[in-house]
Amino acid sequence: MPAPVYRRILLKLSGEALMGAGAHGIDPDVLDRFAADVRELVGAGVQVGLVIGGGNLFRGAGLAARGMDRVTGDHMGMLATLMNALAMQDALERLGAPARVMSALSVERVCEDYVRRDAMRHLEKGRVVIFAAGTGNPFFTTDTAASLRAIEVGAELLIKATKVDGIYSADPMTDPGATFYPRISYGQALREGLKVMDTTAIVLCRDHGMPLRVMNINASGALLRLIRGEDIGSLVVSGN
Numbered sequence: 008m009p010a011p012v013y014r015r016i017l018l019k020l021s022g023e024a025l026m027g028a029g030a031h032g033i034d035p036d037v038l039d040r041f042a043a044d045v046r047e048l049v050g051a052g053v054q055v056g057l058v059i060g061g062g063n064l065f066r067g068a069g070l071a072a073r074g075m076d077r078v079t080g081d082h083m084g085m086l087a088t089l090m091n092a093l094a095m096q097d098a099l100e101r102l103g104a105p106a107r108v109m110s111a112l113s114v115e116r117v118c119e120d121y122v123r124r125d126a127m128r129h130l131e132k133g134r135v136v137i138f139a140a141g142t143g144n145p146f147f148t149t150d151t152a153a154s155l156r157a158i159e160v161g162a163e164l165l166i167k168a169t170k171v172d173g174i175y176s177a178d179p180m181t182d183p184g185a186t187f188y189p190r191i192s193y194g195q196a197l198r199e200g201l202k203v204m205d206t207t208a209i210v211l212c213r214d215h216g217m218p219l220r221v222m223n224i225n226a227s228g229a230l231l232r233l234i235r236g237e238d239i240g241s242l243v244v245s246g247n
């Protein structure tokens with residue numbers, strides 16, 4: 008087996024994908040499958056930071072569209088990501104992979120607060136660090152939190168694992184004519200307003216030279232092959 012080409016990665020997992028075939032919540036089989044994929048990475052010697060979205064439970068923008076105060080909705084969205092993080096911590100530990108949830112919002116009886124130096128230490132010890140509650144601020148997303156944490160902890164790659172195979176000219180879920188981009192520059196992604204990842208997250212990656220891959224979360228064994236150097240999904244590269 009080829010050795011991993013990355014020492015430390017930050018993996019952003021879609022919250023929505025946790026629903027599986029359901030319309031809401033967490034499908035336990037899907038959760039366990041994702042946890043097994045993450046454990047394989049740890050087993051291969053890679054230090055793994057995780058950020059999990061909250062779209063399977065709540066998004067602030069959706070709640071605001073139905074009349075709720077936006078900041079309250081975003082607080083609920085961030086707490087939703089904490090619930091997903093706790094579920095993932097449990098699934099990983101059932102598989103024998105030590106994990107720590109670190110939250111950007113203080114919920115001190117439940118998990119650790121996010122402190123960068125502590126997070127680095129957990130990673131060095133081979134524990135999966137699950138960064139919960141996004142950035143801790145409303146009006147952001149977990150994509151931005153993933154970019155931020157990847158940069159803060161010195162990850163060598165940010166992987167966005169989502170429901171589609173990578174980046175396309177348009178949303179492939181709604182546009183069957185969308186073309187796949189195996190490589191795209193940050194500049195082109197921003198210019199074309201591609202909605203696969205939010206603008207703030209892409210700008211952060213661009214400005215801090217964080218390599219970014221978008222890939223399908225449901226492709227079996229793909230994460231392991233990716234960290235061993237296979238060209239999977241779409242790679243976002245420097246340039247205009």
Ligand SMILES: Nc1ncnc2c1ncn2[C@@H]1O[C@H](COP(=O)(O)OP(=O)(O)OP(=O)(O)O)[C@@H](O)[C@H]1O
Nearest residue numbers: 021022023060062170174175177178180201202203
């Ligand atoms: N140009 C594009 N290329 C690829 N996917 C796109 C594009 N435009 C929109 N998308 C959509 O973006 C989705 C991924 O982004 P999004 O952050 O909304 O999902 P997510 O990762 O599942 O979020 P959450 O973690 O909140 O559940 C894909 O599932 C895809 O349908």
Ligand SMILES: O=c1ccn([C@@H]2O[C@H](COP(=O)(O)O)[C@@H](O)[C@H]2O)c(=O)[nH]1
Nearest residue numbers: 060061067081084085141142147148149
């Ligand atoms: O930094 C952040 C991150 C997230 N939120 C809120 O949480 C939900 C869920 O996150 P997704 O990235 O959409 O999965 C998001 O819609 C926001 O409402 C936040 O406020 N700040």
